[in-house]
Amino acid sequence: MHSEMHPEMRPDGSDAAGSTGSGKPAIRLRGLVKHFGDVAAVDGVDLDIADGEFFSMLGPSGSGKTTVLRLIAGFESATAGTVELGGLDVTKAAPFERDVHTVFQDYALFPHMSVLDNVAYGLRVRGVGKKQRRERARRALDTVQLGHLGSRRPTQLSGGQRQRVALARAIVLEPRVLLLDEPLGALDLKLREQMQVELKQLQRSLGITFVFVTHDQEEALTLSDRIAVFDAGRIQQLGSPREIYENPASAYVAGFVGTTNLFDADVSSRLLGVASEHAVRPERLRLSGAEDTEAARDGEIRLDAVVTETIYLGAGNRVHLRTDDGIELVALEQSTGTRHDADSAEHRGDHVTVRFSRADVVALA
C-alpha cells in the first residue's frame, strides 16, 4: 500500500537524499545538544532537511525528537550546536523571529477567539489590515475544508476540525517550513488515516517542507520522503522509508520500525555461519507443510519448525514458530486465494517447513 509515497516517485523528481539542488537546505542542524539539568535530551544531532521534503522524526517518547522540533521552532535554546533555516543561523533567535510555524500536539488554539480570528492571528500581529487578513484566513480555512465554520469557537469543534484549524493557522502565513508535533496523536484511527492522506496532499500542493514528529512507525513509513529514527537523543538511522525498513542499520531500528526476526551472534553463526547480529522481516519467511522435504536450494535457508501461535490479522496471519533447535521466529502470511480456503492456515502444533532467502537477511551494525 501507499507505494506512491516512496521517494523515487516524488513529483519533483528529486532523489531520496532530498538534495533538490536549490542551494541551501531548508533546515541545517549541526552538533545540536540540549541538556535539561543532567539529562541530555538531544545529544549531538547533525541533519540537513531539503526544501519541499516531507521529513519525519520517528522515535519513542523521550528519544529527543520533540526537543529537536522545539529547538528548530525556538521554544528551547540549544546547549550547544547551531540551527540554520534557509542558510541563516537562528540559534539565538526568538520563536517569533523564525520563519517556521508549528502545529501543536494539543492544537493550542486560542479559546477566546473565533476560528477565523485564530487563523488570522499571525497576519494580525504582522499588521495586515482587517479586511485583507480575514480574506486570507477564509481562503486558508477553505483549503482545509472548514470555510463554513469561521465564526465558531474552537471549543465547538471536534478534534479533527481543531486539527485542521491549527493547520490553517500555520499555512496562512505561507511558511517555508511547517513543524508538526505528533499532530494526529489525539485523533481516532479512522480520522487519523484520513488526515494522513490530507496532510500528504496539502504538503504536495503547497510544496513546503514538513517536519513531522511521530512515534507511529507506520505513519512515518507511509507519509515521509525521509525518516530519522531517534533514540537516546541521537539519530540512529537516516534514510528513505524503504531503506529504513529493508536495511535497518541496527537492532534498535529493526525492532522499532515494524516487526522483525532478530538473530543474535550465536544464532547467526548457526544459521548463516557469521557471528554477528542479523535480521529478517516476517513477510520474507515462506511456510510450507511438513511434507515438503525438498532440501534447501542455493542461497536459501531451510528450517523445520512447530507453530506455537497463529494470530489472525484480517488481511493475513501472523504465525509464531519455534524451530527444532529452539530458535523463535515470526512469519507473516498474506491471505491469498479465495475467501473459502481461509482454513488452510497453520494451526498451533503443526509441523511446518520455513524457507527464506539469504539475500533477505540484513546484517546489523
Place this chain on the structure above:
Amino acid sequence: MTLSSTARRTLAVLTAAVLVLIYLPLLVVVLNSVNPNQSMTWPIEGVTFEWWRRAADSAGVREALATSLQVAAIATGIALVLGTLLALALQRYSFFGKHSVNLLVILPIALPGVVTGIALNNGFRGILGIDLSLWTIVIAHATFCIVTVFNNVQARLRRMGTSLEEASADLGAGVFTTFRLVTLPQLRSALLAGGMLAFALSFDEIIVTTFTAGGGANTLPIWILNNMFRPNQAPVVNVVAVVLILFSIVPVWLAQRLSSDVEAAR
C-alpha cells in the same frame, strides 16, 4: 461516601448551629440599622430610615467612606499590576532566588496585622521620614492585596500551561503582543476575582490601617472604632457597619461566582 443517617443529622445540626452563630449577630446589626429605638431594644418596634439619613448627612461618615473607597481602589489597582507581573515572572521564567521571592510575596497575608502595622509605621516615619497620609494606607494595604491577585493569576497561569503563548510566539507575536492578545484575555476572570477579593480585604481592614493612617485620613472601619462607644452615634455605627458588610460581601460573592463559572466552563 455514604454516612449513616444519625451522622448526617448530627452534622446538619452542627452546621446550622455554626452558621447561626456567625450570621445571627450580622443580621441583628442589619435590623438595628432600621430600629426606631435608639437604645436598640429587642424586638424592633418598626422600621425607620432615620439613621440611614443621619449617616448620609454626617460629614465624618461621608469622608470616611470616600477615603475607604479611594484606598481600596488604588491599593487594588497597584495589586493588579504588581501581582500580575509577579505571577508572570514566577510562573514563566526561572531566576536566582525565585522560591524566596515567592515566599516573601505571600508572607504579608500570614503576618499578624499588628506586626505589619508597627513595621510599616516605623519604616515610613522613622526610616523614610514620610508623614502618614492616605498614601501610606494605600501602600500598606497593597502589601496584602497583592497576595490575592498574585494567587489567582498564578493558579490560572499554571492551569493555562505555556502552549498558547508558544503558539502566539510561533505565529510571529513578540512578548508584549502575546501578553496583550493571548495571556491577558485568558487572565481576565482571574484578575477580576483577585481584584474584588483585594478590594474587599482593603475595605474592611483596620489593624494595619490604625498604624499607617495619618493626616486626618479615616477609613470607614476606623470611623466605627472611634464612634462605637458614643451612645448617640450608636445607631449610625450600625448603618456604617451594614455598608461595610455590603462592600465586603458583594465582591467576595462575585469573585466566587466568577471562579466557579470559569471552572464550569472548562
